Amino acid sequence: MADAKIRFEQVEKRFFLRDGEHVALGGVSFEVGSGEFFVIVGPSGCGKTTLLRIAAGLEAPTSGRVTIARGDGDRPENAMVFQGESLFPWMTVRENAAYGLRMRGAPRAQIDDVVGHYLDRTGLRAFADAFPHQLSGGMKQRVSIARAFACDPEVLLMDEPFSALDEQNRTLLQQELLRIWDETKKTVVFITHSVDEAVSLGDRIMVMSSDRGRPKAFVDVPFTRPRSVLDLRATPEYGRLFGDIWAELRDEIRFPVPEPAA
Amino acid sequence: MSVDARDRLLSVASPIALFVLWEIAARAHWIDVRFYPAPSSIARTFGTMLANGTLLANTLITLERFAIGIVVGGVPALLLGLAMGLYRPIYAIVDPLISATYPVPKSAILPLILLVFGIGEASKIAMVAIGMFYPVVINTAAGVRQIDRMYFDVGRNYGARGWAVFRTIAFPGALPVIMTGVKLGAGLGLILIAVAEMLGAPSGLGFVILNAWQIFQVNVMYVGIITIAVIGFALTVLLNEVERILIPARPRH
Ligand SMILES: Nc1ncnc2c1ncn2[C@@H]1O[C@H](COP(=O)(O)OP(=O)(O)OP(=O)(O)O)[C@@H](O)[C@H]1O
Ligand SMILES: [Mg+2]
Numbered sequence: 380m381a382d383a384k385i386r387f388e389q390v391e392k393r394f395f396l397r398d399g400e401h402v403a404l405g406g407v408s409f410e411v412g413s414g415e416f417f418v419i420v421g422p423s424g425c426g427k428t429t430l431l432r433i434a435a436g437l438e439a440p441t442s443g444r445v446t447i448a449r450g451d452g453d454r455p456e457n458a459m460v461f462q463g464e465s466l467f468p469w470m471t472v473r474e475n476a477a478y479g480l481r482m483r484g485a486p487r488a489q490i491d492d493v494v495g496h497y498l499d500r501t502g503l504r505a506f507a508d509a510f511p512h513q514l515s516g517g518m519k520q521r522v523s524i525a526r527a528f529a530c531d532p533e534v535l536l537m538d539e540p541f542s543a544l545d546e547q548n549r550t551l552l553q554q555e556l557l558r559i560w561d562e563t564k565k566t567v568v569f570i571t572h573s574v575d576e577a578v579s580l581g582d583r584i585m586v587m588s589s590d591r592g593r594p595k596a597f598v599d600v601p602f603t604r605p606r607s608v609l610d611l612r613a614t615p616e617y618g619r620l621f622g623d624i625w626a627e628l629r630d631e632i633r634f635p636v637p638e639p640a641a
Numbered sequence: 642m643s644v645d646a647r648d649r650l651l652s653v654a655s656p657i658a659l660f661v662l663w664e665i666a667a668r669a670h671w672i673d674v675r676f677y678p679a680p681s682s683i684a685r686t687f688g689t690m691l692a693n694g695t696l697l698a699n700t701l702i703t704l705e706r707f708a709i710g711i712v713v714g715g716v717p718a719l720l721l722g723l724a725m726g727l728y729r730p731i732y733a734i735v736d737p738l739i740s741a742t743y744p745v746p747k748s749a750i751l752p753l754i755l756l757v758f759g760i761g762e763a764s765k766i767a768m769v770a771i772g773m774f775y776p777v778v779i780n781t782a783a784g785v786r787q788i789d790r791m792y793f794d795v796g797r798n799y800g801a802r803g804w805a806v807f808r809t810i811a812f813p814g815a816l817p818v819i820m821t822g823v824k825l826g827a828g829l830g831l832i833l834i835a836v837a838e839m840l841g842a843p844s845g846l847g848f849v850i851l852n853a854w855q856i857f858q859v860n861v862m863y864v865g866i867i868t869i870a871v872i873g874f875a876l877t878v879l880l881n882e883v884e885r886i887l888i889p890a891r892p893r894h
Contacts, residue, residue: 437794459798465791469813478809482800510889530799
């Protein structure tokens with residue numbers, strides 16, 4: 380790929396456990412294009428979070444490497460939206476959203492400006508001074524997204540940001556995310572369990588194998604942007620893609636066989 | 642009347658009732674007034690001591706020693722506790738030392754403190770500082786260690802390094818547990834300042850109380866005891882208020 384933004388090269392991750400070692404990722408290689416909304420779907424435990432944490436620099440690969448191409452300007456390399464609740468409970472919505480900018484020593488006026496913008500875009504302006512425990516699950520995820528966008532990173536890494544939400548909230552937030560993303564066209568790596576979500580959001584989808592995180596298939600999503608998540612789901616093209624990806628995924632999902640009683 | 646209002650009324654009424662009973666019992670000589678002087682006579686002594694300045698002077702001295710001791714013991718305890726909570730090797734080194742010395746009753750080492758620091762101000766401050774140190778360092782370390790690892794990942798991912806990790810994650814994340822330690826430490830400090838002032842001090846409320854016993858001025862003794870009790874009560878109210886202001890994020894029931 381000519382203008383690859385993120386390059387995963389032979390990324391291997393072994394966890395050393397008491398009873399031997401566990402290979403979570405066995406030499407995974409692929410590239411994500413600049414400005415691409417890249418979605419990874421894969422069964423639980425296949426190594427999605429591990430891969431993203433390595434890309435974020437939160438975990439060191441056992442071997443191989445991840446490189447993120449730097450654009451101009453002094454931007455953070457990545458910002459992550461974590462799986463599960465990750466807002467600081469001791470900070471207000473505004474302080475949470477401002478965290479990345481504050482840690483990078485941005486001037487006060489710029490912080491107020493940018494954070495104000497993203498609080499508006501996520502409909503959180505009225506809750507700027509609320510604390511996380513006063514918010515619904517959907518609102519908390521909006522703050523996490525605002526926090527990630529506000530620090531204007533080279534790439535956005537999102538680890539199942541909507542998996543804890545109910546169906547309606549999830550659709551709503553998917554649409555909001557696309558709207559905000561359309562304004563910035565940042566490179567995104569988005570992890571999900573949901574084939575629905577992958578097809579609705581992505582430019583390209585990677586199906587990850589449960590066998591050491593091996594990339595199993597890459598699927599291009601032909602839908603134009605801006606998209607309406609709901610309209611999209613009514614099209615025959617959507618149904619076809621959904622079926623294709625499920626077919627790839629089906630072999631990867633092993634149903635647990637109950638242990639025979641001793 | 643609401644249940645809340647009733648409870649408040651009852652909790653105001655019970656101490657008043659006790660004083661009234663005490664007064665009646667003293668005047669009727671049901672109790673020995675040499676040991677239990679009537680509240681009204683204690684109040685008169687209180688007025689005299691207030692007027693001649695001895696009460697205020699001794700209270701201020703005690704408060705000053707107490708405040709210095711709280712800072713001298715609390716600040717290093719806080720910093721050490723944060724470091725122990727954040728860095729495993731520091732915890733591994735310091736924790737056994739703390740665990741080994743913590744169970745020693747603090748009042749039992751007063752003679753040692755007097756030996757080391759002399760009978761001047763330093764020994765009084767040291768006693769308060771020791772009382773404050775242990776609960777704060779133990780709670781701070783425990784408070785930091787119970788913070789979900791994810792918050793430190795978030796901090797790292799968003800560029801928090803060094804001191805910023807202390808300030809934005811470790812300290813606020815551990816604060817509810819730290820405050821419990823501060824309350825315990827302050828309470829212990831108050832006990833220890835009273836004890837320390839009874840041994841080798843020419844001033845302070847502890848001295849007032851002990852001296853009153855030596856010269857058998859029971860009224861003065863009561864004034865000293867009540868003053869310390871009031872300080873203890875005010876301290877609790879103050880620290881609860883500080884806690885309320887510092888920790889607004891905690892869901893309240
Ligand atoms: N710190 C660790 N120590 C040992 N094993 C780990 C560790 N972190 C992850 N693993 C293992 O590595 C594998 C991949 O984990 P990972 O969290 O990346 O999966 P995932 O695809 O994100 O799953 P999910 O969809 O459920 O979030 C799992 O088998 C997990 O048990
Ligand atoms: Mg995961």
